[in-house]
Amino acid sequence: MDFKANLKGVGVKPKSLSEEERKVNSPQQVDFRAVLGKKGGAANSNKPAAADPPAKNAGGSNDFRSVLANKKKQATPEKNGENGGAKTTEKDGGKTTVNNCVDGGINEKKTAGKELQFMEKLSNVTVLDGQRLRLQCRLASSDARDVTVTWTLDGKVVKPSKFIVLANEGGLLSLTIDKALPEDEGEYRCRAESSAGRAECSCMVLVDDPTENSPADKKSKKATPTSETLPPQILQFPEDMKILAGEKVEIVCRFSGAPPITCTWLKFRKPIQEGSGDISISGGEGSSQLTIGSGQQEHCGCYTVELRNAYGLRQAALNLTIVDKPDPPAKVPAASDIRRSSLTLSWYGPTYDGGSAVQSYNLEIWDSVEKEWKHLVSCNSTSYNVQNLLPERQYKFRVRAVNIYGVGEPSAESEPVTVGLAEDDENHEEEAEEEDDDLEKEPDYRDVTIRTDMKVKELYDVEERLGTGKFGQVFKLVEKSTKKVWAGKFIKAYSAKEKENVRQEIGIMNSLHHPKLVQCIDAFEGKSDIVMVLEMISGGELFERIIDEDFELTEREVIKYMLQIVDGVSFIHKQGIVHLDLKPENIMCVNKTGSKIKLIDFGLARRLENAGTLKVLFGTPEFVAPEVINYEAISYPTDMWSIGVICYILVSGLSPFMGDNDNETLSNVTSATWDFEDEAFDEISDNAKDFITNLLKKDMKARLTCAQCFEHTWLKQDTNTMKAKKLSKERMKKYILRRKWQKTGHAVRAIGRLSSMAMLAGVSAKKGSPTEEDNQFLECLEYEQKTECKPSFSSVIKDVEVVEGSAARFDCKIEGYPDPEVVWYKDDQPIKETRHFQIDYDEDGNCSLVISEVSGDDDAKYTVKAVNSLGEATCTAELLVEVMAGEEEEEEEEEEEEE
Template sequence: MLVVLSPLLSLTLHLLPTLSSPGSHSLSPVRRLDPPVFTQPIEDCCVDEGGDITLRGVLIGSQPIRVSWLHNGEVAHFGKPSFNGSEVSFSVRECLPEDAGAYTCLAENSVGKTSCCAAVFVRGETDTAHWETSYVDCSTQNVQFIHDFAFIPLSQLKVKTGEPARLTCFFTSSPPVVSCWIRDKEQLWTENTDQSSTLCIAEAKPQHTGRYTIAVKDRKSSAQHTLILSVIEKPQPPASCPVVSLVSASSVVLSWSGPCYDGGSAIQGYVVEVRSPGPTEPGDWRELTDQCKSTSYRVCSGLRPQEEYCFRVKAYNAVGVSEPGPESPVVRMEQKGEKRWTESPEMYTHITIDATHKVTDHYNLLEKLGVGKFGQVFKLTHKETGRVCAGKFYKGRRAKEREAARKEIELMNYLHHPKLVQCLAAYDNKPEMVMVMEFIAGGELFERIVDDNFEHTEPASVRYMQQILEGIAYMHQQNIIHLDLKPENIVCVDHTGTSIKVIDFGLASRLDPNTPLKVMHGTPEFVAPEVISYEPVCLATDMWSIGVICYILLSGESPFQGNSDDETLALVTAAQWEFDEDSFEEITEQAKDFISSLLNKNTRRRMTCEEALAHPWMAAFDSGDPSTTKSLSKEKMKRFLARQKWKKAGKALLALKRMAMLSKGDNPVSPTSPGEEHALQSLELKMQGPPQFSQSLEDQTVAQGSRACLSCHLTGYPDPEVVWLCGEEPVVESSGVQIEYDEDGRCTLVLASVGLRDTNTYTCRATNDHGEASCSAKLIVKQ
């Protein structure tokens, strides 16, 4: 009887003698041999630059199992691999940006092999991912399913302007396989092989920023993956010239607005320069500092009494330094002992809108300070007193805009409190409406806190919260709700003290107990759940926003920050938040209770201003020694501010487009999108071709009674029909004749036990719609 042994059974029988018990003539049960399989795959991870990572997975299978690691398709010569027979791990300490990429664990034993891959992202101080050459490893986790594609999520890649960008996607599949990259429905035919596809941009430019989709197809399936390529460049110059305040004999305080577009990479700092006006040569600008981390700077040296100076500022990011922003007006330093106009004790007056004069009749119009949805803000000086003010110039061409301006001006008459910015005058000279306000030179509170020369502690945070609550409590006593409380609307009175004021009452409203007020405006991270649900707002709506501000003040993180505005709003609506263990490790339980009493979805259970001011946290540090209080970290606060810069109104169109693009970056292009559907159709056509033999049959000489195997490799799409011929007669399968056609194109004819009559010429003939091909070899059987 003829017995045909499979390779596995042959191997098992070969091992039987070693499996018998000593001294016994009977055979022990055959041990089953299993290929390696990952029961717990390694997982994607993200780490800050300088942090450590460990990739872990669990393997089963017959020992011994050999394990190796690849990084972006190449052997990983760094890191620390480990394998204890079941758990595999790979550790990298103090990760650098170049350590990011695709990590693949290969496992192999005598029966089979498998692989498992994961993506590692390394965040710099400002970047979520920054790879000059980036890879997406699309290898499948199990070689038994080589017709499937598995993509690792990779949302955003960055490259500096002017440098080459190279995006490579690896995949494992059965040839033929075709691929292409798509952008804006346009197909980008690039460097493609049967295992990878590479998109090359020789010199990256800002216009190359966008969404790129890789589409891959083989005989049986297709797959797509979308990523964002961001080309970063130098930032634009600061939007405004430096505003000079607190002039003395030898020092000034400068403040300015940041760039409208940061070049795609967060601003890292500013360079402040000075020169004396007059007929000067280029290069006369002198650098005062290149380490300013906020939008204000106190010049304490290098200036002389009664001299005149101009100032300008440059911004810089990871790519480089911007062009200089606008120059400041000429500033004349004081004489020693001279005093200019100073703020008198708070004196409040009722403001009526002046319709007979222009603002320029009473004030000198100086440089622009900022731009918003309402209009523009300019620096003013009173012609008689010299007092520095700020003029809010409304867009007033439409009746709705004029009514909104009048409403804000009229509300200001009810907000006479030292912790609320004051209105000093108002003008209506059609179509222009202007509100003259206090000029507050200290800048935003959070910008002050991250200044390297400023100490940030929990007691200091208590003092800030007390001031905010005092101002809002006065508003609430007037039955007025702010409705736009957020960090940028809390500003410092000056550059040295800790006094603050609440500003921007453009969305404020007086509540009418007989008419419920519903609004649909606000900033997603700070807006209360009832606003999103379009339910009536109340005084407690402001208290929710105060709770969010306090959370960020102490931790530097936003409790409801999602990957998009929609996700953020969903988290707010569900009131889903928690105290991050690392961020609140040094924060007292009283502070946590204070926040928890404000971030309550039930408006009736939120503290009022009076209750918040009476909370134990408010008095917890009154008797303490500030010198013994631990400073809080500012790093997370800096990252929060960098994110917020993209969300402020009035930014450049480039920024808005980039934000809109990134908010969609996590969602792959729909398989039914026109661009991708057309690409897949093109790939289908590209795959079409006649049969071709990439490996032909070879002549063989075998002994009578032995096994013969004729093998060749075939390509062609659609899959060819294969016929084997012995001489001119077709070969028919039987118990001793096997014909195999694998998915990868391997064609095999196996004769289990050959005889002399099997000597002949054997031909493999393949046919599809595009043509026919064949190859032949001689089989000689000897006695």
């Protein structure tokens, strides 16, 4: 779903819906880039809001409501270009100079006088891409008063923004960029002017590529300093380190450069105090060493060494990981499905895996006769069916987690349990039989390599179609060699980019071998398609299961489901991955009768490790976190927000952020507007509300982690002894019906979602054959090539009128195959992507140009050109920049004074 259609008007009139109806609304997953273009500063602000696309409003937070209420002001053409400078008028036979006044100041050229003096001048600097850049020089103390300071980069004036800080502290003039980019490279000049005269100094800044291995070997692209003025050079610095807990850690940095060189060690950008936390720092000529006597978990983190002399600054960083045996598994192992001589034991993974994935679990047993702990079995799952138990004995169990570094400490002991008790009645026996469906069998874990040398039909029989989506279809597959039933996800992938997206999803799933996560067991690549062979999940969506007539919804049941969701997400996060698409459709029941669930669809998942600052602009408005809409860096807490929304809906049947439309929903999310005021929460415990509250925090750092969720009072309580008050399912039914209605006619990102398999009541071995239509589809996937055509615009860019200081956006949609290359032009000059100009072009052909912090210089003609091997197409529009209301009033006052 595209937001652009929702933003055509200046304002949006909400529907007259009740609070409950608004909360059960549920929009489809969308790309937020289509919304962000209309977002800008309020028209009554005299100070432009600095922003990286998408721009922030004058209030400092990205609230889309400001977009919908923004009113355009008619431009005054005769005043454009008269914001500054002076006008000369004839009066009484002479000439009078009239200066324009902006913010109360008179812009006059100062008379020349005694030259200012710099005590310290700017020095050449080399920094790594993404690291902090600071330039500074110092005026003589007697010259520091009433000085106007101007900074320029390659002749263009540098203005302060959220990324650039300019300061004058008693004559110490500085320019600071928190994260330097290649566009920040060049010649910087600092010019100081006062009634005493003017002075200036300059330096060269080089932004190095951080991917190069040896900083000392890099060649300057500009202004190589002489040996007498050489900035620090790092000769040796280690890569990321993994150290076994308890061992000594030594980080050595060797460097050169013009002395004196000061060396500062930092952890998470904060200076390290020597002697704290068993840390010592030593150094000699050309080297510095940080030593940790005994590495422990608190020593994990990012360590940076900062070298500085009079001629520049150098930094290097590494991530230190202290690895160890896993922590004990969380909570207490629980026995269920107790029979005459067997039971099923289930447990949770450890709160910390020691820095290496858990490989297996060691299950230990104790009985009331031998009264000693013995090793029972090793297994890879978090449940095990214990056989051959004797009815005369009481048993207790505990579990140890195992990784490559060793065997961890045992979990807490289970409650004593006795097998062989007679069933109360026949009904109890039947219930026990049903619970067999709830046993969590060990999934078939495989590291999948995409096959290109054979087709899926060679190894699998393709049977009936299970579902259809925008990108392809899902078929039932039967493995020829084993007769096992799988789900085949046939994905249309014509372009290299489309295929790379699917390969990325498969690569991520290879890292996610866990019982709570759906598994990919095979994959095939053809000329125009990729087939993923997936674990069959036949129980349907969790929310659909809850509204079944035979299901009793209680807070106790919600806790059981939330524990499983958190367990799965915890494992995802431990692999350095974020899911980014947690929502009801992606939580599936394993079968129709049990309570086990799995998380599916990793098409939007991303790796955080080695990814730097990751930002995304996709998701479902109802479940997405504020930092995604605000185009800020995301991390593991982004998933925790979605878990909070899911939990809110599970206990109440209401959606916490749903508005009358997508824009209102986004506004509610960015402002974190939600409550427990509905009567649906009258029956919900305070602990449940506290759990939700600590997940739906606007500050992502304040949200609970998965480990903290396991330790929260609500999830930690014994569900066997808690009260089980029945909750109403009527609101949930309305919510689900609303979602189904809204999905009609819309493509679903999770193609052919596995929920479509709900039609198979259990993993049925029923034979079936594809229809003729299905066979045609499969043949097309194998042989069809996309029709080639030259580029064209199905939607063109349109003229845009914005207020100075806000953000402007041009949108178009491009058709054509092969995929066209796209270039944007400003007055016939190609546009290079920078902080000011943000260009986006997605796989569906949607293309946009976002211009942040618009100024008068941006008032121009903009053209987008699409080119492929068959031809080209262009479309053009104009950007009209309006003067801020406050500035117009000031200019009018000046004109009145002149008259």
